[in-house]
Amino acid sequence: MAERAAGTGAGGAAGLLEAVTWILSPTTWLALIHVLAGLITGLVAFVVIVIGIPLGVGLLPVLGIGAAILIATFWFSRQFARAERARFALLLGEHIPAPPPAPAAARAWRRMWLAVAGPAAWRNLGYALLRLPLSALEAVPVVAVWSAALVLVTLPAYSAALPGGAAHLGGFRLDGFWWLALAVLTGALLLLAAPVLTRALAVADASVGRRLIGFGGTAELTARIGELETSRARVLDAAEAERMRIERDLHDGAQQRLVSLAMELGRAKARFTTDPEGAAAIVGQAHEQAKEALAELRNLVRGVHPPVLTDRGLDAALSGLAALSPVPVTVRVDLPVRPPAAIEAIAYFVVAEALTNVAKHADARHAEVTVRRAGDVLTVVIFDDGAGGADPGGQGLTGLAARVIGVDGQLRVTSPAGGPTSLEVVLPCGS
Numbered sequence: 001m002a003e004r005a006a007g008t009g010a011g012g013a014a015g016l017l018e019a020v021t022w023i024l025s026p027t028t029w030l031a032l033i034h035v036l037a038g039l040i041t042g043l044v045a046f047v048v049i050v051i052g053i054p055l056g057v058g059l060l061p062v063l064g065i066g067a068a069i070l071i072a073t074f075w076f077s078r079q080f081a082r083a084e085r086a087r088f089a090l091l092l093g094e095h096i097p098a099p100p101p102a103p104a105a106a107r108a109w110r111r112m113w114l115a116v117a118g119p120a121a122w123r124n125l126g127y128a129l130l131r132l133p134l135s136a137l138e139a140v141p142v143v144a145v146w147s148a149a150l151v152l153v154t155l156p157a158y159s160a161a162l163p164g165g166a167a168h169l170g171g172f173r174l175d176g177f178w179w180l181a182l183a184v185l186t187g188a189l190l191l192l193a194a195p196v197l198t199r200a201l202a203v204a205d206a207s208v209g210r211r212l213i214g215f216g217g218t219a220e221l222t223a224r225i226g227e228l229e230t231s232r233a234r235v236l237d238a239a240e241a242e243r244m245r246i247e248r249d250l251h252d253g254a255q256q257r258l259v260s261l262a263m264e265l266g267r268a269k270a271r272f273t274t275d276p277e278g279a280a281a282i283v284g285q286a287h288e289q290a291k292e293a294l295a296e297l298r299n300l301v302r303g304v305h306p307p308v309l310t311d312r313g314l315d316a317a318l319s320g321l322a323a324l325s326p327v328p329v330t331v332r333v334d335l336p337v338r339p340p341a342a343i344e345a346i347a348y349f350v351v352a353e354a355l356t357n358v359a360k361h362a363d364a365r366h367a368e369v370t371v372r373r374a375g376d377v378l379t380v381v382i383f384d385d386g387a388g389g390a391d392p393g394g395q396g397l398t399g400l401a402a403r404v405i406g407v408d409g410q411l412r413v414t415s416p417a418g419g420p421t422s423l424e425v426v427l428p429c430g431s
Helices: 002-024 026-058 065-092 108-117 119-153 155-161 177-213 218-271 276-304 307-312 314-324 341-362 395-405
Strands: 167-169 172-174 329-334 367-374 377-384 410-414 421-428
Touching: 002 026, 002 177, 026 065, 026 119, 026 177, 065 119, 065 177, 119 155, 119 177, 155 177, 218 276, 307 314, 307 341, 314 329, 314 341, 314 367, 341 367, 341 377, 341 395, 341 421, 395 410, 395 421
Parallel strands: 329 367
Antiparallel strands: 167 172, 367 377, 377 421, 410 421
């Protein structure tokens, strides 16, 4: 019995100590700052949205001014959501994932449309309008509890200096030792409850933020499924185009040479008995055609998936591409860990196609290929000092973008008129 009582007393002391620790904890004060800061950010957002939306709608018929105001208002709500995610991360340690951006290969008008009319845009707008009333509902009880706790705990220090010589609560006069003791005890209990209330409201606020300005809701998942279906269709189209290219190269190149080789060997066979010297000359020509056909087959295989890529990785495979390029190419590869085979194949294909385009169209004197891996991200940059003017919407770059987007990668093209041209590809390498 004595041991149980001692254990209960120790547990109560530990609980009281933990409650006091919560009062002094930085987490509690950061949560309090978060709740109060929401009033300021919410007020700014509320004013901008309440003015911007009606003004934009009212001025829609006036030379597009209304549309510009509406676009600017939606842009503000998007930036406000970004700032709020940063505030949640800084003060509460809540990392709210942002909705994915529009695909890099999407047209500019589609990206603008998604920025204004997409599900994430309307959720950002709704959050900007909700921020002020939500923060007010959170701040009022938090400020009331903290204020009441501090007032009651310190009441004995200033009670005699109040008008009438004591504090008054309604019709009650809080005078005398027992009333002051009761006030202090009530203030202490409120002070112990204040951190719990503050943290609970901060957690609830983070839940609302995650729902409205985070990624993972039903609408975002639906949009994500649509993007994956689109990228899958693009990958299938790119694979079909590649298959047709291989068939065309085989038919117009190696197959024609092999047919010619068979005909030459037939002529040589017919002339062996009557004209051995002529037959030998024909065999020599056939030998040269066989070597040319073999070289074309090797180039074709190298363009699809060379054995050196499987055996020795990107460094050796890209060095082989650089050696065959008519334009001098510098290759820099920094791969602490080898990427997955599928990512390697896409990176190799992108570099091969890019160097082919450089040799055919860029009129460049030098090119650089840089490959590096940082964590689970593989970055490939192909740079040339050519004439520039590459069209991201062209057939070649569109096919590359389809392959890259098919594995959730990104492709960015920078090619002003007059050059230089930079093609940057970012590929995920996570398992």
